[in-house]
Amino acid sequence: DAGVIQSPRHEVTEMGQEVTLRCKPISGHNSLFWYRQTMMRGLELLIYFNNNVPIDDSGMPEDRFSAKMPNASFSTLKIQPSEPRDSAVYFCASSLLAGGGDTQYFGPGTRLTVL
Amino acid sequence: GENVEQHPSTLSVQEGDSAVIKCTYSDSASNYFPWYKQELGKRPQLIIDIRSNVGEKKDQRIAVTLNKTAKHFSLHITETQPEDSAVYFCAASKGGGTASKLTFGTGTRLQVTL
Numbered sequence: 001d002a003g004v005i006q007s008p009r010h011e012v013t014e015m016g017q018e019v020t021l022r023c024k025p026i027s028g029h030n031s032l033f034w035y036r037q038t039m040m041r042g043l044e045l046l047i048y049f050n051n052n053v054p055i056d057d058s059g060m061p062e063d064r065f066s067a068k069m070p071n072a073s074f075s076t077l078k079i080q081p082s083e084p085r086d087s088a089v090y091f092c093a094s095s096l097l098a099g100g101g102d103t104q105y106f107g108p109g110t111r112l113t114v115l
Numbered sequence: 116g117e118n119v120e121q122h123p124s125t126l127s128v129q130e131g132d133s134a135v136i137k138c139t140y141s142d143s144a145s146n147y148f149p150w151y152k153q154e155l156g157k158r159p160q161l162i163i164d165i166r167s168n169v170g171e172k173k174d175q176r177i178a179v180t181l182n183k184t185a186k187h188f189s190l191h192i193t194e195t196q197p198e199d200s201a202v203y204f205c206a207a208s209k210g211g212g213t214a215s216k217l218t219f220g221t222g223t224r225l226q227v228t229l
Contacts (some may be wrong), residue, residue, distance in 0.1 A: 032217070043159070043204065056216060058211045091158060103149065104217060106158040 002026075004107035006092050013039045018080040021110045024073055025094030033104060034067055034077050035091040042093075049075065082114045117142040119207050121220030128195050129228055136223045138205035139187040145207040148181060148188045149217070154201045162203075163190070195227045 005024040011050040013019055025032050047057040049069045057067070069075040079086055089111050092105040118141040128134050149164035165172045165179045165188065172179050181188040192199055205206050207218040
């Protein structure tokens with residue numbers, strides 16, 4: 001299995017530009033999670049999906065952030081417009097059990113730099 | 116919601132010594148407690164987990180203990196090696212239904228010195 005796949009691995013953009021991060025979960029997994037990691041705030045859950053349905057988006061910092069999961073094998077996290085404070089590593093993770101209590105497997109992350 | 120506190124934030128041990136990292140959680144309904152290791156520039160990876168029906172679990176040099184009454188759990192690493200140097204995160208979640216999200220601690224940076 002290829003594991004969780006994220007693209008791009010690195011993204012450098014200018015303030016105000018739209019950024020789209022992509023994630024392909026492990027085949028067969030039915031839960032998908034988006035995290036943001038910074039030195040100051042640690043590892044924060046932004047949103048998660050069970051069976052392609054958003055369950056909890058309380059961690060999404062503001063309306064500039066949006067996430068979609070159009071099918072079981074693909075999800076996007078979009079930031080529009082981007083700001084320098086959005087610079088962070090964004091991880092996608094997936095797990096098999098939608099009911100919780102199961103291992104989350106993380107992707108390699110996308111390092112986002114907003115200038 | 117759940118709150119997970121983790122201590123210490125940094126830990127330095129000599130190679131061969133043991134390391135202990137402690138976490139407390141607030142929600143008594145939490146029943147799944149994984150530990151993740153994150154090396155510099157890499158993704159978090161699960162190293163061990165424990166469920167609420169078990170008090171202790173071991174896997175070679177690492178072990179986790181859980182005290183549900185006190186709502187705390189700990190990671191123990193014995194015979195530490197330089198490759199154990201990393202940031203370790205504890206987490207907690209409630210199983211069942213749609214409440215599947217993990218709440219992470221703030222991490223412990225472990226440095227194993229020669």
